[in-house]
Amino acid sequence: MERERRKLLSTEQEKELDQLKLEKKNIEKKLSNLVKDQVRSQKRRAGTREVLLCHPEVKKKLKIREKAGRPTIQEDQPMLLQTIIDLATYGAGANAKRQSEELRCIRTLSELTNELNKKGFTISRTGTYLRLLPHRSSSTEGKRHVTTVPVKLLREQNDAHSKHVDQYFAAATLKRLDEIASLLGPHQVCLLSQDDKAHVPIEKTAANKQAPIMMHLEYRVRLPDHDWVVAERHKFIPSVYAAVTITHGGLGDPEIIGYSGPPYVAIRSGKHASSTAYSHALDMDRLLSLKEFDSFNKSISEAGSLEIKPVLMITVDGGPDENPRYQKKAVHHFLKNNLDALFVATNAPGRSAFNRIERKMAPLSHELSGVILPHDHYGSHLDDQRRTIDTDLELRNFQYAGEVLADVWSPLVVDGHPTVAEYIQPHQSEIPVADIITKQQSWMDSHVRTSQYFTQVVKCSDLECCSPSRSSYFKIVDSQFLPAPLPVTYTPEGVKIPNPSVAAIDPDKQKFSRLAVQRMLNESLLPSEALSYLKIPYDLYCPSVLSVVSERTCKSCEQYFASKVMLQQHVSQHKRPPLVPATRARPQRIAA
Structure with missing residues (x-):
């Protein structure tokens, strides 16, 4: 078995x-x-x-691909990364202390993703985050950020810029200028940004930021034994100007106005000169003649020669020496360069960090790290009590230190554009008053419009007064001057323009329309307070001056002025000349 x-x-x-x-x-x-x-x-x-x-x-x-696998979002949507940079750059502000080369964007990650989706890109919030710079590239999360743009998320900080009731009103004017610049294009518009940098002291480290320094063992670095200015007003005042790049084909999109452009720095002695409207006028004339700025401020005329572009836009900081309401300087540049239009605008107080020129301040401060300007190169001009005993020697020492500062900044290249820096002699610091081109009050009334944050100088249609237009400005703007910004609110009944008194109660909720949208609005939407004026004042919806708008408006012609002094000068034109008194007739006796 x-x-x-x-x-x-x-x-x-x-x-x-x-x-x-x-x-x-x-x-x-x-x-x-x-x-x-x-x-x-x-x-x-x-x-x-x-x-x-x-x-x-x-x-x-x-669409045959060279590599196997699923294509990346950048291949299917090639303009994604550039669009992220444009959205993050537009509307950004400089660093609070202006000592770093970073911009603070006003958009959050969700807002950035929504804007990308509105522009036709298909991307998630996580996909947008992975295309930004990581907080720490060595971490596991940071290694997922393979293809990135130079944009980084920042944590919330308590260094917010001060708010102002006029910030949205002033920003509406600046956006309108960007809109017009994008429509006219770079061949007809020259856009400049101007501001004064912080004073640079002499015989003291110009910037406290730590900079990498290579030292040889055979040398020693000697620093002064004090940390204060060597004497009273021993400092320099750098006035910084920058041209702004305008991209072709914007067609009314203000976001195409960039931040790049060559900077110009005019260095003046803080003791022998000052920053005034006449000094800025001299700098502007000098800037318009520089070869480095030819591609930004000049175009080829019909005769084949280079001439200043017909439309000039200048954004300033709004200080006493840069006030847009100082109309004499604007009229001088307008007449001297045969412009079609000249616009000078500024932001609201406390909002100067959002000016384009502020991006140029950080590279200039970076170059000053560890730099000490000498005050006694040709010998000391001070006594033991730090008082000047030799004026001529002092001027020579200031000139040498100013030229050293210019040599520090001149080799600097910002965004691929060279920097032009020069020292201005004190006796040539301002344009002579006699050289300022002026006009009579009657000409000013027909060619100049002033407001709280904006000045316009525009040609008239009279060929006997002004030469023919060289630009397409008058084809875009129906009237001679830009109209007043109007806030638009959306209600269940439709679009509505509120009364100025109602809009001033809560200015943060007001949204000013673009120029193209405002031209589409019907006059029937205007509120009763606006219809009470024959000509709508430009500052009608400016909250800070709403109470004095009627006082600054001429009762005869309804023209608005930025100050009562300007109004008084204008009213004098309405006064009729006194009548010639009639001779007294001698009575004659009439026969009965």
């Missing part, structure tokens, strides 16, 4: 073994067929690729 049982087990094992061999053979056959199919497919795809590569049009149409 035992022998038969063993024989039966061996027979069953042999059957199982045969069955396993058969299954193995079938699996090997299937595997072999799959390998052969794979080889055939590869040969077929390679043959098809070689045929299609010979026809570029077919390749472009079928």
Whole structure:
């Protein structure tokens, strides 16, 4: 029995073994067929690729990729990264202390993603975050950020800029200028930004920021034993100007106005000169003649020569020496360069960090790290009590220190554009008053419009008064001057323009319309307070001056002025000359 049982087990094992061999053979056959199919497919795809590569049009149409796998978002949407940079850059402000080369964007990650989706890009919030610079690149999360743009998320900080009731009103004017600049294009518009940098002291480290310094063992670095200005007013006043790049084909999109452009720095002695409207007028004349600015402020005329572009826009900080309401300087540049229009605008108080020129301040401060300007190169001009005893020697020492500061900034290249820096002699610091081109009050009334944060100087249609237009400005703006910004609110009944008194109660909720949108609005939407004026004053919706708008408006012609002094000068034109008194007739006796 035992022998038969063993024989039966061996027979069953042999059957199982045969069955396993058969299954193995079938699996090997299937595997072999799959390998052969794979080889055939590869040969077929390679043959098809070689045929299609010979026809570029077919390749472009079928979107044949060189690499295997799913294509990235950048390949399907090639303008994604550039759009992120544009959205983050537009509306950004300089760093609070102006000592770093970073901009603070006003958009959050969710707002940035929503703007990308509105522009037609298909991307999630996480996808947008992975294309920004990581907080720490060495972490596991940071290694996921493979393709990034120079934009980084910042934590909330308590260094917010001060708010002002007029911040949205002033920003509406600046956006309108950007809108017009994008419509006219870079061939007709020159856009400049101007501001004074912080004073640079003499015989003291100009910037406290730590800078990498390579030192040789054979030398020692000697610093002064004090940390104060060597004497009273021993400092320099750098006036910084920058041209702004305008991209072609904007067609009314203000976001195409960039921040790049060559900077110009005029360095003046803080003791022998000052920053005034006349000094800025001299700097402007100098800037318009520099070769580094030719591509930004000049264009080729019909005669084939270079001439200043017909429309000039200047954004300033709004200080006493840069006040846009100082109209004499604007009229001088307007007449001297035969402009079609000149606009000078500023932001609201406390909002100067959002000016484009502030981006140029950080590189200038970076170059001053560890720099000490000498005050006694030709010998000390001070006595033991730090009082000046030799005026001529003092002027020579100031000139040398100013030229050293200019040499520090001149080799600087910002955004691919060279920096032009020069020291201005004190006796040539301002443009002579006699050289300022002026006009009579009647001409000013028809060519100049002033407001709280904005000044316009525009040609009139009278060819006997002004030369023919050189730009398309009058084809875009129906009236001679830009109209007053109007806030638009959306209600269940439709679009509505509130009364100025109602809008001034909560100015943060007001949204000023763009120039193109305002031209589409019907006059029937104007509120009763606006209809009470024959000409809507430009500052009608400026909250800080709403109470004095009527006092600054001429009662005869309804023209608005930025100050009562300007109004009084204008009203004098309405006064009629005194009548010639009639001679007294001698009575004659009439016969009865």
